[in-house]
Amino acid sequence: MARWEPNARGRLVQAAMELFIERGFEQATVADIARRAGLTERTFFRHFADKREVLFWGQGALRELIVETVASAPPSAAPIDVVTAAYEAAGGMLQEGRDFSRQRQAVINANPELQERELIKLASLAAAVADALRQRGVPDQAASLAAQAGTTVFRIAFERWVSAPGEPGETGEPDLPRLIRESLGELRDVTAGK
Amino acid sequence: MARWEPNARGRLVQAAMELFIERGFEQATVADIARRAGLTERTFFRHFADKREVLFWGQGALRELIVETVASAPPSAAPIDVVTAAYEAAGGMLQEGRDFSRQRQAVINANPELQERELIKLASLAAAVADALRQRGVPDQAASLAAQAGTTVFRIAFERWVSAPGEPGETGEPDLPRLIRESLGELRDVTAGK
Numbered sequence: 001m002a003r004w005e006p007n008a009r010g011r012l013v014q015a016a017m018e019l020f021i022e023r024g025f026e027q028a029t030v031a032d033i034a035r036r037a038g039l040t041e042r043t044f045f046r047h048f049a050d051k052r053e054v055l056f057w058g059q060g061a062l063r064e065l066i067v068e069t070v071a072s073a074p075p076s077a078a079p080i081d082v083v084t085a086a087y088e089a090a091g092g093m094l095q096e097g098r099d100f101s102r103q104r105q106a107v108i109n110a111n112p113e114l115q116e117r118e119l120i121k122l123a124s125l126a127a128a129v130a131d132a133l134r135q136r137g138v139p140d141q142a143a144s145l146a147a148q149a150g151t152t153v154f155r156i157a158f159e160r161w162v163s164a165p166g167e168p169g170e171t172g173e174p175d176l177p178r179l180i181r182e183s184l185g186e187l188r189d190v191t192a193g194k
Numbered sequence: 195m196a197r198w199e200p201n202a203r204g205r206l207v208q209a210a211m212e213l214f215i216e217r218g219f220e221q222a223t224v225a226d227i228a229r230r231a232g233l234t235e236r237t238f239f240r241h242f243a244d245k246r247e248v249l250f251w252g253q254g255a256l257r258e259l260i261v262e263t264v265a266s267a268p269p270s271a272a273p274i275d276v277v278t279a280a281y282e283a284a285g286g287m288l289q290e291g292r293d294f295s296r297q298r299q300a301v302i303n304a305n306p307e308l309q310e311r312e313l314i315k316l317a318s319l320a321a322a323v324a325d326a327l328r329q330r331g332v333p334d335q336a337a338s339l340a341a342q343a344g345t346t347v348f349r350i351a352f353e354r355w356v357s358a359p360g361e362p363g364e365t366g367e368p369d370l371p372r373l374i375r376e377s378l379g380e381l382r383d384v385t386a387g388k
Contacts, residue, residue: 038354078387108370123313141350144379145384148346156338186387191340191378191385193272 009047011037013100016054020107025051025114041057055104055114063125066090070132079138083150084184091157091176098161098173105162113137125152149187157183201240205231207294210248212300219245219308232363249298249308250315251254253337257319264326266274273332277323278378285351285370292367293357343381351377 012185015036019028030051034041037049048054073120077085094101131149134140157179209230213222224245228235242248263280271279288295302308324341328334351373358368 053270080384080387116310119313119317121311141354141377141380141385144350145346145381149343149351149381149385152342152346156335158344159334181333186335187339187343188385190274190336191343191382193274 007041012044013054017103025107025111027039062090067128067132067180079133083146087150087154088177090178091180095176153183153187202237206238207248211297219305241315256284259328261322273327273340277340279347281344282371282374285374289370309386347377347381
């Protein structure tokens with residue numbers, strides 16, 4: 001480490017990302033990560049259950065935000081707008097950490113097992129969103145379709161966002177909430193047969 | 195077995211399904227399946243690499259049919275119509291085997307690991323469909339959205355189809371290709387904000 005930083009979790013995340021990218025996720029051990037961060041393995045395990053958790057730890061909060069936003073939307077809002085607004089809120093939360101998201105995506109793209117885990121997490125998120133819609137009185141099938149469509153829109157906007165050029169703070173840095181709205185527009189066109 | 199049947203593969207599938215449902219997928223062994231079918235384990239392994247393949251073996255042909263149908267659609271057809279037509283063709287192929295599909299779904303629903311495998315297979319199918327659309331000249335993002343939307347429509351129609359009442363040959367037996375078209379209509383309404 002170039003200099004001392006008080007934030008153990010942040011140092012561990014940064015060290016893990018560097019090592020996952022340099023050596024591959026499988027090859028990097030918790031011992032390596034702790035050493036690179038200038039911390040002990042014991043400290044690592046105070047923050048993360050295992051090295052995979054470094055990649056997935058923020059998702060619980062994101063899921064809560066999404067489900068909460070769906071639950072608290074105005075009763076008159078159309079299901080697809082409710083879902084999109086929830087993902088836009090999540091996008092706003094992710095927007096600040098684009099560097100992390102980009103590194104994380106590179107690590108996941110390089111590892112089929114992590115890709116499967118990501119897929120399963122997204123499917124479980126879509127199921128939670130569909131449940132939250134049903135609790136608002138949206139009929140079963142419409143709830144599944146809106147949740148699935150919204151999750152697709154989010155995933156595709158997210159992929160564009162992480163792969164777009166532009167650095168944080170630069171003019172023209174891609175904006176995830178805006179990309180989500182644009183992707184919804186594209187999905188509308190596509191499903192309408194355009 | 196009540197009576198001799200010449201079709202070893204069919205007997206193995208039937209025996210496997212019975213045992214998966216009676217005992218659970220994990221608990222049923224290949225030895226059990228072969229015994230129930232009145233055949234040897236060696237015969238089982240001539241037909242299937244492992245017991246999981248009994249549930250997934252038809253999918254290669256289905257995928258080929260879907261990708262082929264996308265590739266050979268008229269150039270002027272809208273991407274979502276191309277994808278839906280491909281899934282309708284697959285639906286027509288599945289329609290004859292609703293009993294198998296119902297049993298299969300019951301086995302998969304009871305086993306999280308099989309659910310994950312099904313999810314991964316569907317994601318890989320959607321990716322293959324998106325690739326086939328790109329090869330038709332559909333732009334990258336529209337191809338992903340149409341493939342994903344069509345796969346969602348198919349999945350939701352399939353769930354309705356397997357869970358609907360009505361026996362083969364009965365009037366009112368649910369028709370998978372029709373359910374696919376209906377679900378597409380619903381997705382259109384949902385994404386349009388209805």
